[in-house]
Amino acid sequence: xxxxxxxxxxxxxxxxxxxxxAADTTAKTAKKAPATAKKTAQKxxxxxxxxxxxxxxxxxxxxxxxxxxxRxxxxxxxxxxxxxxxKVEKTVKKTTTAAKKTTVKxxxxxxxxxxxxxxxxxLGKDIPTxxxxxxxxxxxxxxxxxxxxxxxxxxxYLKPEENCAYYVINGTQTGRVFF
Numbered sequence: 001x002x003x004x005x006x007x008x009x010x011x012x013x014x015x016x017x018x019x020x021x022a023a024d025t026t027a028k029t030a031k032k033a034p035a036t037a038k039k040t041a042q043k044x045x046x047x048x049x050x051x052x053x054x055x056x057x058x059x060x061x062x063x064x065x066x067x068x069x070x071r072x073x074x075x076x077x078x079x080x081x082x083x084x085x086x087k088v089e090k091t092v093k094k095t096t097t098a099a100k101k102t103t104v105k106x107x108x109x110x111x112x113x114x115x116x117x118x119x120x121x122x123l124g125k126d127i128p129t130x131x132x133x134x135x136x137x138x139x140x141x142x143x144x145x146x147x148x149x150x151x152x153x154x155x156x157y158l159k160p161e162e163n164c165a166y167y168v169i170n171g172t173q174t175g176r177v178f179f
Contacts, residue, residue, distance in 0.1 A: 123160075132158075150170075154169055
């Protein structure tokens with residue numbers, strides 16, 4: 001039995017050492033736990049900040065991509081608007097040109113229809129009325145200082161007994177020219 005006692009005591013001694021070591025290790029670990037928790041919290045905070053920065057960076061990239069696409073779409077719309085405006089402008093020019101041509105053709109046709117000749121013969125003299133109209137136009141432009149294009153109408157009244165013609169230009173200006 002003595003052997004058994006020794007053995008039990010020896011076993012107790014042998015068990016005490018690892019138990020002491022385990023207790024010491026547990027105490028050290030318990031002391032380190034707050035420091036480890038702090039480190040873990042700091043690591044977690046750092047990782048959170050990194051993740052937030054990554055998310056912000058991705059958000060900025062996505063916003064830039066959206067802005068780029070928006071600009072492209074706006075440029076395309078502006079380009080289409082300019083094309084449409086150019087087409088409208090061409091159509092307006094064509095319409096205006098066609099209207100001008102039509103007006104010019106109608107005016108030319110009206111002028112071409114009227115061809116008259118009047119000649120005054122009195123006491124053996126032959127006086128063409130075209131000469132009298134030219135004299136009136138010369139008076140209008142040279143003496144009165146107006147433009148020939150301002151003449152809308154000329155009315156001539158021939159008086160062979162007075163050897164002259166009386167004129168009225170545009171219904172207001174009057175005078176006379178001699179044969």
